[in-house]
Amino acid sequence: MSAPEARRVESPTAPERGEPAARDYLDAYARMVVIREFEQTIHRLFLKGEVHGTTHLSAGQEAIPVGVCMALAPDDYASGTYRGHGHALAKGTAPEALAAEMLGRATGVCGGRAGSMNVVDLEHGLVGCFGIVGGSIAAATGAALSGKREGRVSVAFFGDGATNQAYFHECLNFAKVLELPVIFVCENNFYGEFTPMLRVTGGGEIAARAGAYGIPFEVVDGNDLWAVRAAAAGAVERARSGAGPTMLECQTYRHFGHSKSDPARYRPSEELERWLERDPLTVARRRLLAEGVSEADVEAVETEAQGEMERAAEAALAAPYPDPHERPATEFKP
Amino acid sequence: MSAPEARRVESPTAPERGEPAARDYLDAYARMVVIREFEQTIHRLFLKGEVHGTTHLSAGQEAIPVGVCMALAPDDYASGTYRGHGHALAKGTAPEALAAEMLGRATGVCGGRAGSMNVVDLEHGLVGCFGIVGGSIAAATGAALSGKREGRVSVAFFGDGATNQAYFHECLNFAKVLELPVIFVCENNFYGEFTPMLRVTGGGEIAARAGAYGIPFEVVDGNDLWAVRAAAAGAVERARSGAGPTMLECQTYRHFGHSKSDPARYRPSEELERWLERDPLTVARRRLLAEGVSEADVEAVETEAQGEMERAAEAALAAPYPDPHERPATEFKP
Amino acid sequence: MSAERGSSPGQLEFRVAIRDAIAEELERDPSVVFFGEDVAAEQGGVFAVTPGLAERFGADRVFDTPISELALAGAAFGAAATGMRPVIEIMFGDFMALPMDSLVNQAAKLWYVSGEQGSAPLVVRSAVGAGGRFGAMHSQSPGTWFQGIPGIKVVAPSSPGDAKGLLKAAIRDDNPVLFLEHKRLYSIKGPEPEHEVLPIGEAAVVREGRDLTIVSISKGVRDALQAADTLAGDGLDVEVVDLRSLRPLDSATVLASVARTNRLLAVEEGPRTGGWATGLLGVVSERGLHDLDDAWIVATEETPIPYSPTLEDPFLPSAETIVESVRGRLGTGVETAA
Amino acid sequence: MSAERGSSPGQLEFRVAIRDAIAEELERDPSVVFFGEDVAAEQGGVFAVTPGLAERFGADRVFDTPISELALAGAAFGAAATGMRPVIEIMFGDFMALPMDSLVNQAAKLWYVSGEQGSAPLVVRSAVGAGGRFGAMHSQSPGTWFQGIPGIKVVAPSSPGDAKGLLKAAIRDDNPVLFLEHKRLYSIKGPEPEHEVLPIGEAAVVREGRDLTIVSISKGVRDALQAADTLAGDGLDVEVVDLRSLRPLDSATVLASVARTNRLLAVEEGPRTGGWATGLLGVVSERGLHDLDDAWIVATEETPIPYSPTLEDPFLPSAETIVESVRGRLGTGVETAA
Ligand SMILES: Cc1ncc(C[n+]2csc(CCOP(=O)(O)OP(=O)(O)O)c2C)c(N)n1
Ligand SMILES: Cc1ncc(C[n+]2csc(CCOP(=O)(O)OP(=O)(O)O)c2C)c(N)n1
Ligand SMILES: [Mg+2]
Numbered sequence A, B: 001m002s003a004p005e006a007r008r009v010e011s012p013t014a015p016e017r018g019e020p021a022a023r024d025y026l027d028a029y030a031r032m033v034v035i036r037e038f039e040q041t042i043h044r045l046f047l048k049g050e051v052h053g054t055t056h057l058s059a060g061q062e063a064i065p066v067g068v069c070m071a072l073a074p075d076d077y078a079s080g081t082y083r084g085h086g087h088a089l090a091k092g093t094a095p096e097a098l099a100a101e102m103l104g105r106a107t108g109v110c111g112g113r114a115g116s117m118n119v120v121d122l123e124h125g126l127v128g129c130f131g132i133v134g135g136s137i138a139a140a141t142g143a144a145l146s147g148k149r150e151g152r153v154s155v156a157f158f159g160d161g162a163t164n165q166a167y168f169h170e171c172l173n174f175a176k177v178l179e180l181p182v183i184f185v186c187e188n189n190f191y192g193e194f195t196p197m198l199r200v201t202g203g204g205e206i207a208a209r210a211g212a213y214g215i216p217f218e219v220v221d222g223n224d225l226w227a228v229r230a231a232a233a234g235a236v237e238r239a240r241s242g243a244g245p246t247m248l249e250c251q252t253y254r255h256f257g258h259s260k261s262d263p264a265r266y267r268p269s270e271e272l273e274r275w276l277e278r279d280p281l282t283v284a285r286r287r288l289l290a291e292g293v294s295e296a297d298v299e300a301v302e303t304e305a306q307g308e309m310e311r312a313a314e315a316a317l318a319a320p321y322p323d324p325h326e327r328p329a330t331e332f333k334p
Numbered sequence C, D: 001m002s003a004e005r006g007s008s009p010g011q012l013e014f015r016v017a018i019r020d021a022i023a024e025e026l027e028r029d030p031s032v033v034f035f036g037e038d039v040a041a042e043q044g045g046v047f048a049v050t051p052g053l054a055e056r057f058g059a060d061r062v063f064d065t066p067i068s069e070l071a072l073a074g075a076a077f078g079a080a081a082t083g084m085r086p087v088i089e090i091m092f093g094d095f096m097a098l099p100m101d102s103l104v105n106q107a108a109k110l111w112y113v114s115g116e117q118g119s120a121p122l123v124v125r126s127a128v129g130a131g132g133r134f135g136a137m138h139s140q141s142p143g144t145w146f147q148g149i150p151g152i153k154v155v156a157p158s159s160p161g162d163a164k165g166l167l168k169a170a171i172r173d174d175n176p177v178l179f180l181e182h183k184r185l186y187s188i189k190g191p192e193p194e195h196e197v198l199p200i201g202e203a204a205v206v207r208e209g210r211d212l213t214i215v216s217i218s219k220g221v222r223d224a225l226q227a228a229d230t231l232a233g234d235g236l237d238v239e240v241v242d243l244r245s246l247r248p249l250d251s252a253t254v255l256a257s258v259a260r261t262n263r264l265l266a267v268e269e270g271p272r273t274g275g276w277a278t279g280l281l282g283v284v285s286e287r288g289l290h291d292l293d294d295a296w297i298v299a300t301e302e303t304p305i306p307y308s309p310t311l312e313d314p315f316l317p318s319a320e321t322i323v324e325s326v327r328g329r330l331g332t333g334v335e336t337a338a
């Protein structure tokens, strides 16, 4: 049983929309590069013992959070997963604050308390990243209750495995019944931890599950920034206009194993290769050039992004560890 | 928003099957009458203060458990709900033991410990009735793990409201992935407690949710014993042959309010009347006569059933209350 | 405030106290919303606690939900994290295991784990407790399941006045609060509260005495008070402490009381093993061992809750079993301070 | 039995002890099945506890499931009620709130509520505990959430030998059992158990002493033993009791120990309020108050578990903090029995 090639379904719902300019895609590409660099840096730092516990890298899936966040306003809400570095970075968390969090430093976005799996960045509308599979779905559904009043949209990022969780079912139905402005973005990378999606997913069609709740859905090439953004823009429009939730199944693939200790031997090597050829960075780069962006401009943002990440990592590595005596914890908000 | 008339969908999956004889339907009708008498007796006894706490009557829904159990072997498994008197009686629990349980007597099927909402009768394959909405779905799914080894089928009875519960989603997917011999029987009576099904059920199509898991489904006229039995027989055949789970959405209506204290004012009176005209007992009686069963034979089983219930109630009322000192409870099975 | 006050003036019914608290906070603060299963229906939930609220505040503020406890709590979490103050109803406390992941791993953790960026000001109301013949799945007191969860408050009032003041405090609290309402209290009446809000985390000495401290919470406090009256006839002067919340746990009030009476009885509607009552004795023995001449517990058997009246009644603590236990433990010739 | 034994003979690794126990019971009893998330994958779960079992026993006996903890527990319940003996894995103890309804309201209640018609012989294995930098949602010890639930046993071994004997007992037990495996024990080694099964519900005096009883469970027992060694250097003769299960709670063994030592320290990896440790002190004060000269607790702060090493390390009880606490509480001039 191996993952099928991503298939693309034309959006039946997306109307004609003002397309972003090539410059916007170049910026988005830069953000994707930052995420890729971030993951590679974290991987290196993990092997050096600087990142503790475990960590789940999202390399290969960058087009999804970046494409979705292109369609959002800065004060829209989002929630992510333990594989959440990309979710946070796309939503606006500074690489340095995020890296410092991974390293358990006092300057981390959560002061070193959260670590890799549980990042929260309320300032940037990131309600949280959730170590519990499916938790992000609830958080975004609830944020959409606020969003409905405020004209804000809320996005839940989650994996294919999460669609078998209680949270998925109850929250999608809840959101539909209340017509909440929430977008359920499933990053279908065709595996849970070590178990192929098709082996544990009755029916095998993730997006179709949304249909059963009366929620419009779309299957999207999750490695194509343009496709993700377009689908997300349609969903955002629907949400803001009061038409309720949408589900996007973005098909993609993770480049690393599930977590730090996983060599991912359960994946056929042809499958991996096929997907590596469709690396979302490669796809985006090619498209940028095809759309007339110059090689020099592309290289410039790449260099800039790499530099940004290097500086962030250095600053994070230089930051102090938190001192429990200096900042005594409280159980409750006073 | 009011409940639609039950619609009937021809089973796309049910092959030609050996039909039971008219005599079998007459027996089944007798069982339906016993259930109806049981509910009316419990209602009376509740008003007299003999039944304690609360109780949920299934009058109006009798054709479903009886029709499903016609298609089962005696040692197949089933699980029911707090509205479970019909589930237990159809599965084989003696009316006297069940009535005594409602009355909190020592001779109750659970010794008076369970009461109306939590009846268990393992001897008759009733894994349990569950006060927690959705619990029955899990119990039957698990029993189907045993059933798969033993050639037995397992049935979960549950309501429309339960299809919004975590248990529904996780267990249907689980059962499909493992191709378990389980039949999910949704008794769609178009209301949860006081809230109309359509107002809290995204998509509004309960059976269609099964489709999203790749589970074959059928929408059945739940007030027609023949229709229920036929659909159940198809599902049982599929389960026994290794073809996995089936979902039956049996559309029906409860005659009483949700529980003892509910006058059910939220239901339009035309709606209630429309459904009362299609009382499953009336429907069955008419059909029996049409199929050539004599009025005398029908009356005979009616009288017999009423007598059976009367004797059961009397015996239950005469039974002693449990004495905690006589039979000290243990937390664990020794 | 509400149309349905208790008949005699100043006689506040427990369920009306709850309703009024919600209504007043809905009125006061637009960020408050209230939702749950069948709560907006004409009946106002299965215990008729909230009729009229939906009509008064509209479907944006008060609404019915699917039977989806996990989504209820999850939605409340996400809303609370983004500025709202949701009050949700989990119909029976027994169902509290279903939304528990969201309460424990989302709501309770936001404040600390986020590095204090924000918190989840939500309230979970739920009907708890036995004695109504509702059987094993509709009678439990889930307070103890949550007492050990840092970040969530667990409140259980024993009187209408406290219910109103504590619920208003809970809704204004910036942290998640479980608010447990004993079913057998819904119809009792009592005076209006003296203050608009009652701070969460303060136990109350509801009766002063010199010979024995009985500590309880929720309905148990009423039983203890009744038992104290009876025991007064024995010449025993009983002090009664109402914990009012299991977390925060106001051990200081209990310790101060025990320092005066030197004897402690904790009465819990729940099993002894793993309950809050043994924990309370533990706290006192850790910090006040030398004040303690005696300490014990009245609790339930270590089984699920039975249905039959002849099983349920003796299973539960009551004024009678408290009196019996005190007499048995202290003897008739207890040396009193008098 | 297993291919992957610890390198030196007789040196049983904790994770292998678990694996062997499951394998031996699968072999012995055809009604035993084992399922969970990624447990049948080549790796044998995220802690590499169960590699090889799927290959050896086949997909009918050992299989992977969807990420559906509630269905896992529910399916285990229904299977157990109908004659099977399912062993399931809930990957991290923190996820135990998701299946809790099935465990509490289905499995734990069947025996009693059915009037003893049958029971639910299932085992829920789960990796618990902090110290691995897994953060607030992958480090909790949910034993206390379940300690107050009649009808379910809560077991947590501290050594490979106990793990094997207790897990085999759990699988043969006719009741539901939570079997909590501390992550930081997986790689430790110890002797094979002396007996095939170790009865559930019996605490063990793992070190005898006359001056102070330290009670703990799971990894805490190892910390206590290490602390006892250090304190021996101070001239303090410490007895260490391993509870081995929180329910049933073997208070008799603790009471007997305290009757000898007159001092009790309970060490819990979890918050003090609502934990099992305060409860244990409570049990002792109820039944052994007059044996007690001192009693106290080493536990965690009342917050979620932090990620950063400089926060997590001091947050957790350890041999050092135990020693420090004993020295602080008893002083250097503690009057010992010697
Ligand atoms: C409720 C819960 N169960 C199990 C886990 C352990 N776990 C972490 S990630 C994961 C796989 C998730 O797969 P998917 O949803 O597809 O997301 P992906 O990791 O592929 O991004 C599992 C089982 C968890 N964190 N939470
Ligand atoms: C988990 C849970 N939530 C809420 C309830 C309270 N409750 C009991 S019956 C009921 C309505 C159930 O509706 P449905 O599933 O349609 O079954 P019906 O009562 O119509 O047979 C509710 C909300 C419960 N018992 N369990
Ligand atoms: Mg995945």
Ligand SMILES: [Mg+2]
Residues within 6 Å of the ligand: B159, B160, B161, B187, B188, B189, B190, B191, B192
């Ligand atoms: Mg219904």
